[in-house]
Amino acid sequence: MAALPDLYERMFFIRRFEETLLDLFAQGKLVGTTHTYIGQEANAVGILDHLEPERDVVFSNHRCHGHYLAFTDDAFGLLSEVMGKATGVCGGKGGSQHLCRGNFYSNGVLGSIVPVATGIALAEKVKGTGALSTVFLGDGTLGQGVTYESLNISSLWSLPVLFVVENNHYAQSTPVELELAGSIAARAAAFGIETAELDTTDVEEVHDAAGRAVARVRETGRPFFLVLDTYRFSPHSKGDDNRDPAEIEERRGRDPLAVAGPRLDASEREAVEQACERRLAEVVEAAEAAPAAAPEAA
Amino acid sequence: MSASSQPLRCGQVLNRALHELFATRDDVHLLGEDVLDPYGGAFKVTQGLSDAYPDRVLTTPISEASLFGVAAGMALRGRRPILEIMFGDFIALGFDQIVNGIAKFREMYDGQVTVPLVVRTPMGGRRGYGPTHSQSLEKLLLGVPNVVVVATSECHDLRGLLVSAVEDDRPVFLVENKLMYGRPNRRPEDGHVGELEVRETGARYPALTFSGTGFGEASATIVTYGGMVPVVLDAVTDLILEHEIFCEVVALSQLLPMELEPVLESVARTGALVTAEEGTLTGGFGAEVSARVQELAWSELRAPVRRVAARDGIVPSARPLEDAMLPGAQDVVEAIVSLEGVRR
Numbered sequence: 165m166a167a168l169p170d171l172y173e174r175m176f177f178i179r180r181f182e183e184t185l186l187d188l189f190a191q192g193k194l195v196g197t198t199h200t201y202i203g204q205e206a207n208a209v210g211i212l213d214h215l216e217p218e219r220d221v222v223f224s225n226h227r228c229h230g231h232y233l234a235f236t237d238d239a240f241g242l243l244s245e246v247m248g249k250a251t252g253v254c255g256g257k258g259g260s261q262h263l264c265r266g267n268f269y270s271n272g273v274l275g276s277i278v279p280v281a282t283g284i285a286l287a288e289k290v291k292g293t294g295a296l297s298t299v300f301l302g303d304g305t306l307g308q309g310v311t312y313e314s315l316n317i318s319s320l321w322s323l324p325v326l327f328v329v330e331n332n333h334y335a336q337s338t339p340v341e342l343e344l345a346g347s348i349a350a351r352a353a354a355f356g357i358e359t360a361e362l363d364t365t366d367v368e369e370v371h372d373a374a375g376r377a378v379a380r381v382r383e384t385g386r387p388f389f390l391v392l393d394t395y396r397f398s399p400h401s402k403g404d405d406n407r408d409p410a411e412i413e414e415r416r417g418r419d420p421l422a423v424a425g426p427r428l429d430a431s432e433r434e435a436v437e438q439a440c441e442r443r444l445a446e447v448v449e450a451a452e453a454a455p456a457a458a459p460e461a462a
Numbered sequence: 463m464s465a466s467s468q469p470l471r472c473g474q475v476l477n478r479a480l481h482e483l484f485a486t487r488d489d490v491h492l493l494g495e496d497v498l499d500p501y502g503g504a505f506k507v508t509q510g511l512s513d514a515y516p517d518r519v520l521t522t523p524i525s526e527a528s529l530f531g532v533a534a535g536m537a538l539r540g541r542r543p544i545l546e547i548m549f550g551d552f553i554a555l556g557f558d559q560i561v562n563g564i565a566k567f568r569e570m571y572d573g574q575v576t577v578p579l580v581v582r583t584p585m586g587g588r589r590g591y592g593p594t595h596s597q598s599l600e601k602l603l604l605g606v607p608n609v610v611v612v613a614t615s616e617c618h619d620l621r622g623l624l625v626s627a628v629e630d631d632r633p634v635f636l637v638e639n640k641l642m643y644g645r646p647n648r649r650p651e652d653g654h655v656g657e658l659e660v661r662e663t664g665a666r667y668p669a670l671t672f673s674g675t676g677f678g679e680a681s682a683t684i685v686t687y688g689g690m691v692p693v694v695l696d697a698v699t700d701l702i703l704e705h706e707i708f709c710e711v712v713a714l715s716q717l718l719p720m721e722l723e724p725v726l727e728s729v730a731r732t733g734a735l736v737t738a739e740e741g742t743l744t745g746g747f748g749a750e751v752s753a754r755v756q757e758l759a760w761s762e763l764r765a766p767v768r769r770v771a772a773r774d775g776i777v778p779s780a781r782p783l784e785d786a787m788l789p790g791a792q793d794v795v796e797a798i799v800s801l802e803g804v805r806r
Contacts, residue, residue, distance in 0.1 A: 254570060279528035313527060
């Protein structure tokens with residue numbers, strides 16, 4: 165298990181990676197779209213530290229960069245993928261939302277990934293690998309019917325799925341109050357699935373709770389439903405943000421970097437951040453220099 | 463099978479092929495609604511399978527939208543799931559998974575994965591099941607790149623089609639037919655089905671070409687598949703006996719990717735083409751076939767390609783209404799007889 169400086173470093177790198185993506189978009193160096201993870205870093209980092217990338221499987225959604233980096237640490241493959249380069253992890257075919265590397269997958273239709281992650285858990289169960297299938301949902305995903313079919317199936321068949329709901333309070337521009345009725349955790353409990361709810365942006369608290377959740381899935385072979393209250397500071401995509409700036413500012417007091425950072429020794433924190441900046445600069449330089457995806461690869 | 467014995471019914475052939483696949487491969491799984499013994503599936507194709515292989519036959523909740531995804535997840539992780547969808551109409555519930563997952567994973571992940579799943583599902587009417595249990599919706603799949611659509615017919619090697627589908631690394635939709643299940647699997651014997659001479663391609667999913675004239679002097683080609691094969695063969699007999707018009711019939715099994723070589727070869731001999739499908743007319747199999755044949759063999763055609771299909775509407779429940787809506791042998795006969803220059 166990673167210690168706090170490592171967790172902080174991972175969060176800081178994701179933050180700077182995503183900020184850099186938005187800069188590159190502003191400079192016209194990226195096309196298409198992106199959904200950044202700024203503000204939610206404690207979740208990906210705190211949870212995925214408990215998984216074994218050679219064995220366990222992660223299925224993520226449209227907002228997948230933080231999960232991808234935390235699980236694979238492949239910044240060059242991701243950045244060059246988003247930049248449409250031949251060196252992208254999917255050769256430029258997938259782009260920001262459609263990633264695959266080893267045991268990591270993501271796809272861009274909300275809810276669509278949940279049954280697939282359930283099937284992955286079934287396959288790993290019958291193969292006897294002991295792998296855990298983790299799938300990342302959001303409050304918006306809870307509007308999709310297949311989510312509930314998958315909760316039913318995973319409980320009925322006792323499948324090792326860790327459902328993570330990152331409730332960032334907005335489905336694109338729609339506040340959760342306008343898209344969701346009832347309790348989030350009670351949804352899963354109704355299917356006989358063990359749940360835990362956490363309202364924190366403290367990576368150490370997320371890490372502890374996720375450790376318990378992962379351990380429960382490994383012990384029982386059954387699904388677990390982990391609900392994390394979170395917030396994204398960045399727009400849904402790039403410029404599409406109608407939220408009250410005062411609301412965002414208020415939430416910045418709970419920025420996971422601001423929560424965890426002061427626990428590091430000042431000089432250590434600075435060294436960690438500088439190392440991230442150097443690494444990121446190298447990744448950007450290499451990705452910019454990489455060849456564009458060639459039409460003949462289509 | 464000895465020469466004197468009756469051929470097995472198509473449903474039995476598929477059932478035996480499933481048992482064979484389960485006996486020879488331990489990576490094959492079957493998922494579907496009501497597939498457990500003693501029920502054995504709504505059309506009894508899975509009978510005996512769950513008793514023999516209880517760990518690999520899963521009866522499922524009524525959750526088609528998710529089951530396509532569950533099967534895709536299994537396939538991504540190296541299993542060979544067969545998903546039985548009780549009625550072909552219900553594939554509509556799975557279209558997000560089909561279009562945005564199953565069909566995309568391999569290409570959008572740049573070839574890092576395969577999705578070797580098989581969806582078996584019965585299509586077709588003529589049983590009075592009404593508007594939501596009688597359709598032939600395979601045409602909706604023909605516009606989905608990166609899936610394979612295979613139609614079974616009572617004259618095809620059904621074991622071969624099922625085994626090939628399971629061994630295929632691509633997602634395969636195996637379109638079965640409700641009437642076919644109970645009918646004998648009429649395989650060619652000595653190159654004949656009844657009085658008609660038959661040639662079979664060597665493709666993984668073969669096409670059968672039938673001729674009443676030894677592949678010479680026929681006046682038109684009819685391309686068809688699935689449950690329309692016996693209907694078209696009846697029409698061909700009628701055309702010979704009542705109108706003295708000889709046709710060739712190409713019965714495809716692989717509908718997508720569309721490979722029309724046997725059709726083009728036949729059209730080169732006959733100079734005219736009629737397409738015949740049980741699904742509705744607009745945007746269907748015949749539309750795509752005729753577009754391609756006119757692109758590839760315009761100079762061979764002496765008349766416009768004609769399409770025989772169901773009228774654009776629902777499949778009604780009452781038998782007289784259903785019969786009126788679905789294409790029958792008489793519709794095929796009329797299409798041929800009215801072809802320009804068909805009488806030589």
